[in-house]
Amino acid sequence: MVKHIRNLVFDLDGTLYSENPDIEARFGDKIAEFFLCEQKMSEDDFKNLIKQWKSRNDADISSIVELGINPGHFMDFVCDIDVSEIEYNENLKNKISLLPHNKIIYTNSTHAHVGSVLKNLKISGLFDDVFTIRDGGFMLKPDKKSFEKFFGTYSINPAETAMIEDSLKNLKTAKDFGMTTIWVTGEKEKYPFVDYKVKDINEALDIFAK
Numbered sequence: 001m002v003k004h005i006r007n008l009v010f011d012l013d014g015t016l017y018s019e020n021p022d023i024e025a026r027f028g029d030k031i032a033e034f035f036l037c038e039q040k041m042s043e044d045d046f047k048n049l050i051k052q053w054k055s056r057n058d059a060d061i062s063s064i065v066e067l068g069i070n071p072g073h074f075m076d077f078v079c080d081i082d083v084s085e086i087e088y089n090e091n092l093k094n095k096i097s098l099l100p101h102n103k104i105i106y107t108n109s110t111h112a113h114v115g116s117v118l119k120n121l122k123i124s125g126l127f128d129d130v131f132t133i134r135d136g137g138f139m140l141k142p143d144k145k146s147f148e149k150f151f152g153t154y155s156i157n158p159a160e161t162a163m164i165e166d167s168l169k170n171l172k173t174a175k176d177f178g179m180t181t182i183w184v185t186g187e188k189e190k191y192p193f194v195d196y197k198v199k200d201i202n203e204a205l206d207i208f209a210k
Helices: 021-038 043-055 062-066 071-078 090-098 111-121 144-154 168-176 201-209
Strands: 007-010 102-106 129-131 161-165 180-184 196-198
Touching: 021 043, 021 071, 043 062, 062 071, 090 201, 102 144, 129 144, 144 168, 161 168, 161 201, 168 180, 180 201, 196 201
Parallel strands: 007 102, 007 161, 102 129, 161 180, 180 196
Antiparallel strands: none
16 A cells, blocks of 8 residues: 555654653743743733634634734744753664655754754654745645645655654645555544554554565
């Protein structure tokens, strides 16, 4: 089923390294710091903003732009977190090195954050490219416009592409475009838009090494 796959698309956080609650919490802490400290927003206004942001279905950060905030500055601030506990994964490095596919990271974070993670994992230079939120025009996965921008940037055929992700929402959009979907998770549930369910990135890569 996977011999037709030419392109491997990797999410970053929670996918190339195991889900880490401490790292996830740091993103939230940085968002709060940005609005409460840098922007001097009241706690009530901040809570309302987060509710508004989460309720939007178009998965962009237009609510940031509407406040007159530069989205690039916002994302650079939020993604500037400590990832020092992410450890080298020798199996990951070896398996990625051996795969002949076109390999691209597709993330809602920034180039600087990607660089920090890859440096700790010691897999910098093993990917053909990195597609970040800035490259996507600040449209976030799972928005279809973000995916369309991704496909157009690399002239990728979704039918020849597999996406490795920990987010079900992102995988649902990927499957809508005809991609092969691999869900990195510890969950037991099954979903029709998930082709493979794996416990970690090493198991995901084994699918393509056979």
